[in-house]
Amino acid sequence: MKQQYSGILKDKTVALLMGGPGKERDVSLRSGAAVAKALRTAGAHLVEIDITTPEIVVSESVNLAFNIIHGTFGEDGHLQSLLHARGIPYTGEGIEGSRTAFDKILSKEAFDRAGVPTSRWEKIRRGESPSLPLPYVVKAPRQGSSVGVHIIRDAAALPAALEDCFQYGDEVLIESFFVGRELTVGILGGKALPVVEIVPVGGFYDYDHKYTSGASEYFVPAHLTDTESAAVQSAACAAHQALGLEVYSRVDILLAPDTSMSVLEINTIPGMTELSLLPKAAAVAGLNFPALCEEIAGLSMEKRMP
Numbered sequence: 001m002k003q004q005y006s007g008i009l010k011d012k013t014v015a016l017l018m019g020g021p022g023k024e025r026d027v028s029l030r031s032g033a034a035v036a037k038a039l040r041t042a043g044a045h046l047v048e049i050d051i052t053t054p055e056i057v058v059s060e061s062v063n064l065a066f067n068i069i070h071g072t073f074g075e076d077g078h079l080q081s082l083l084h085a086r087g088i089p090y091t092g093e094g095i096e097g098s099r100t101a102f103d104k105i106l107s108k109e110a111f112d113r114a115g116v117p118t119s120r121w122e123k124i125r126r127g128e129s130p131s132l133p134l135p136y137v138v139k140a141p142r143q144g145s146s147v148g149v150h151i152i153r154d155a156a157a158l159p160a161a162l163e164d165c166f167q168y169g170d171e172v173l174i175e176s177f178f179v180g181r182e183l184t185v186g187i188l189g190g191k192a193l194p195v196v197e198i199v200p201v202g203g204f205y206d207y208d209h210k211y212t213s214g215a216s217e218y219f220v221p222a223h224l225t226d227t228e229s230a231a232v233q234s235a236a237c238a239a240h241q242a243l244g245l246e247v248y249s250r251v252d253i254l255l256a257p258d259t260s261m262s263v264l265e266i267n268t269i270p271g272m273t274e275l276s277l278l279p280k281a282a283a284v285a286g287l288n289f290p291a292l293c294e295e296i297a298g299l300s301m302e303k304r305m306p
Helices: 025-041 078-085 095-102 104-114 155-166 207-211 226-242 277-284 289-304
Strands: 013-019 045-051 064-067 121-125 136-139 149-152 171-176 181-188 196-200 216-219 248-255 261-267
Touching (some): 013 025, 025 289, 064 078, 064 289, 078 095, 095 104, 104 171, 149 155, 196 277
Parallel strands (some): 013 045, 013 064
Antiparallel strands (some): 136 149, 136 171, 181 196, 181 248, 196 216, 248 261
């Protein structure tokens, strides 16, 4: 992949939005620190804004708002709505794409309509019980970074898992447990980046494994055959398109030994820390970190600037 947008941010005023009021605030601040350095390297005049409440104070004179707020408020369409109403161009997906991708139930419905491979699933409300056979995964549908995710192998563990998940909303996603290699694929401008394989050191790829140095191993590109890589990248692109996404995302996929797949979810503001997966894949594709940030900015500006 070529560096398409070299110099596009030179002398532009960019508001870097980070932090946020959600559960992923600390991770967003770490992403923000890395992105800030990259944007300055790319020549941008940077205004760093730490968002602490569901409000924004951004000058309408900025050329671009670079949104790096993961999870609630920043990734769910809320911030996108506020920026759109004020006429401020911003990075990443639009209001509807952000809202759909952040909601695991809406994503599952879109995957099913488009024929994207994904595990069997159902949604339940308070007082209801899962009908899927054990084992299954219980998920809070509108959280990120594996917050509110529980693997249930014994029915005795279900009540505590549901209690945790229902603190985030009135619906819970129940998903059949799918055994497979953990893969993720970055999508940039409609093209798939090299596949990344994640191997947690014990347990599953939860919050601690994602953000603790040494808790997981990463292989970029993943140790797959050319046929397997192409199939995984194709499924990732199909999932990205099924949600109507246009700029960039990271698609999480499980690959079984029989080569069947399950698309788990799509992150529209994936991590940009020193441990994050999208920058690892972009580097293998020939985009260093500043160039990746330029690419995200350029693709976004194409969509949102007259």
